[in-house]
Amino acid sequence: MxxxxxxxxxxxxxxxxxxxxxxxxxxxxxxxxxxxxxxxxxxxxxxxxxxxxxxxxxxxxxxxxxxxxxxxxxxxxxxxxxxxxxxxxxxxxxxxxxxxxxxxxxxxxxxxxxxxxxxxxxxxxxxxxxxxxxxxxxxxLDDEEAARRRLADAFAVEVDGIGLGELAGGCGVAEAVLAALDRARRPYQDTRVALQGLGTMGGATARFLTRAGLRVVAVADAKGTVANADGLDVEALLAARDAFGTVDRAALRADDVELPGDAWLSTDAEVLVPAAISYCIDSVNQERITARWVVEAANMPVRPEAEALLTARGITVLPDVVVNSGTNAWWWWTLFGDIGADADEALGHIRRSMRTLIDLMLARAEADGTTPRAAAHALVADRLPEIAARYGWYR
Incomplete structure (x- = not known):
């Protein structure tokens, strides 16, 4: 790579x-x-x-x-x-x-x-x-003072009670999911999602997917898994989180159920989004997964041996290096001035960029007969020498 x-x-x-x-x-x-x-x-x-x-x-x-x-x-x-x-x-x-x-x-x-x-x-x-x-x-930076002010202004922007800085990454994850569904011609309203983690990344992802028409049927946090086959009230759960993304169970509805912490893995859903910790899917517990897509919102949540087994079972893993890259890119797009401190502009830019990357990666995987991760690595291998030719390997 x-x-x-x-x-x-x-x-x-x-x-x-x-x-x-x-x-x-x-x-x-x-x-x-x-x-x-x-x-x-x-x-x-x-x-x-x-x-x-x-x-x-x-x-x-x-x-x-x-x-x-x-x-x-x-x-x-x-x-x-x-x-x-x-x-x-x-x-x-x-x-x-x-x-x-x-x-x-x-x-x-x-x-x-x-x-x-x-x-x-x-x-x-x-x-x-x-x-x-x-x-x-x-x-x-060309103008440090203006750049710092622009980033500070962007962090001050809120959309329905959640800061733009928190929404950026989840917007990118959600767009990755939507791009995969579109390529598979799967209707959003028929798609169920289970997430591990309702913190910064998981919470924003849940919001964007719900607003796109998908149904979030399970969410896991430090206390366990909360589930509802008809769909959870994501906005109520977001409002009931603490600083670490743990949901106050007093906010649950009568038909919401509490399950063990690892129950999210085997939830009857098409999309599984590990959005909390690394290495949470291994060669043993991957057997419980029945979802069609595993979308890595967290960093390194799927161990390589588990990914190989999932791939062999026809389950597609969308890799973290693409899926959760929106937060990092949003920081720099804003600081360097490619976008301003505006929610519509920022989220639109994230959606377009992530859609382009996901489509490019999946098309490369299909053409090369490889996994999306291998395709992402191949794209990086193409781009690094170009960057090095312009800016050097170390300086």
Whole structure:
């Protein structure tokens, strides 16, 4: 996929107070900068972060459009091995950012990911002495002040109670689902969806799919799975979430049912959307899946051996590197000025771009006789040399 499997930078940090560990992997630099969020979860490993960083290289390359103001960056990722709900979590986050300050200041732009909200990252970054978690990209901007104001204005936009920054990724995931359905000529109103996760990505995805006419019949969170064969009241569930995407069960209707946490896997639905954690679908539990499509809203939710087994059973896996790339791209389209701080403009741009990518990937998979993931990798392999020819492999 890339010119080398070895990242440019790979390091592990140990917190001197709690002993918690954090990781940073920079897979690639373009114009001296790499992009990738910071996640916090119990059990986060260096290998996990390396895989995510490589995925970010792919996401950036897939959104390369000659002539656009946004020039894709390199790929990177950060991770902290700590439960974000733990009492010591915020202090660990601040100290991690203090330790990573030289990297963030000069070549790693980061932001929210699993376990962390952008608001919390911004607060901790300020406490760690950083101007911004994305300050490394500022030297690449034509007008830094206008760009920063435009992004801040975009984050202030809300649509029906949910911020545009939260909606961007889910809009892209939903469009990936809709594009796949359109290619299969499947009516939206006959399509049922089960999601794992109702946080930033899962919640927005559920909203957009419901508003497109699909029926969300199951949602899993930290307390278990909530299901209704006739369709859940997605807006009520979104309004009843806490900061970690857990739904207050008091908001459930009389005919909603509570099931075990892993029940979402075997829900009678055509589309399965893992939107919470990595590695949640393995070679064993994949046998429970009867959906026609598994759409990776989370990063790396399907293990490679599980994907091979799903593919052999005729189940299509739409890969994370394409499906959930909308959030990252929206940041940079806005900052560099390809779009403004307007919900209709932003969501329209995301839909068009994601539709183009999904159609290109699926057409390539069909032509090559490969999986969508292999097709996405092939598209990246085509684009990276073009980017390198213009901007170099490392600088």
């Amino acid at each position: 890339t010119d080398t499997a070895t990242p440019l930078i790979s390091l592990t940090w140990t917190d001197h107070i709690t002993g918690r560990r954090g990781h940073l992997v920079v897979d690639r630099l373009v114009r001296g900068v790499a992009s990738g969020g910071l996640r916090m979860r119990e059990g986060c490993t260096l290998d996990e972060v390396a895989g995510l960083a490589r995925g970010m290289t792919m996401k950036e390359a897939l959104h390369y459009t000659p002539g656009a103001r946004y020039i894709p960056l390199g790929g990177a990722k950060g991770g902290i091995d700590c439960d974000p709900r733990a009492p010591e979590a915020y202090g660990v986050l601040v100290r991690y950012l203090q330790a990573m300050r030289p990297y963030i200041a000069h070549f790693w732009t980061t932001g929210e990911d699993l376990g962390l909200t952008q608001g919390l990252v911004d607060k901790a970054a300020a406490e760690a002495g950083l101007t911004s978690s994305i300050q490394a990209v500022y030297p690449l």
